[in-house]
Amino acid sequence: MRKKTVGNLFVLILVCVGLMFVVSCAQTEVQSTSPEDTQAEEAVQEEEIQAEDDDAAAQAALEEEALAREKANARAMFVSENIYFDYDDSSLDDMAREILKQKAEWLNDNPDVSVVIEGHCDERGTTEYNLALGDRRAESTRSYLIDLGIAPSRLEKISYGEEMPAVQGSNEDAWAKNRRAAFTIK
Numbered sequence: 086m087r088k089k090t091v092g093n094l095f096v097l098i099l100v101c102v103g104l105m106f107v108v109s110c111a112q113t114e115v116q117s118t119s120p121e122d123t124q125a126e127e128a129v130q131e132e133e134i135q136a137e138d139d140d141a142a143a144q145a146a147l148e149e150e151a152l153a154r155e156k157a158n159a160r161a162m163f164v165s166e167n168i169y170f171d172y173d174d175s176s177l178d179d180m181a182r183e184i185l186k187q188k189a190e191w192l193n194d195n196p197d198v199s200v201v202i203e204g205h206c207d208e209r210g211t212t213e214y215n216l217a218l219g220d221r222r223a224e225s226t227r228s229y230l231i232d233l234g235i236a237p238s239r240l241e242k243i244s245y246g247e248e249m250p251a252v253q254g255s256n257e258d259a260w261a262k263n264r265r266a267a268f269t270i271k
């Protein structure tokens with residue numbers, strides 16, 4: 086039995102030595118690169134870098150365009166959003182104050198902008214009275230913006246009285262839309 090075990094052990098050793106010989110003698114594949122291959126790889130890498138740069142430039146252009154569109158929309162919103170007054174009144178209600186706070190934020194974000202505040206009235210009352218009321222409306226609007234930190238030098242006021250109605254008509258809906266302060270960017 087010992088002879089058999091020693092024989093098996095001997096065979097196992099021979100098999101292991103043979104395997105080691107086969108593995109150590111296996112040929113490894115050597116890759117050689119020609120100058121043409123190297124140039125082609127470099128060209129591909131340069132194209133990939135250029136494509137990444139082009140993508141980054143296109144993304145930057147899109148972001149710049151979106152920012153410009155956003156600024157234009159904010160500017161248009163500033164000009165188009167009026168504040169409104171009650172009949173024969175120049176005091177600001179809560180809604181007008183909220184709108185003016187938003188306008189003050191926009192003005193703070195755009196320090197190079199100056200504004201003309203236009204006071205308007207409905208058609209009721211005399212021309213002189215409506216000019217004076219329009220002036221009071223523009224002044225109360227201007228004063229509130231100054232209280233919110235906007236420099237007085239950036240805020241002009243003008244009264245148009247009843248001369249430039251937003252809506253034609255002689256009814257409460259038309260009158261309510263005409264009693265306003267409007268904004269023009271200089």
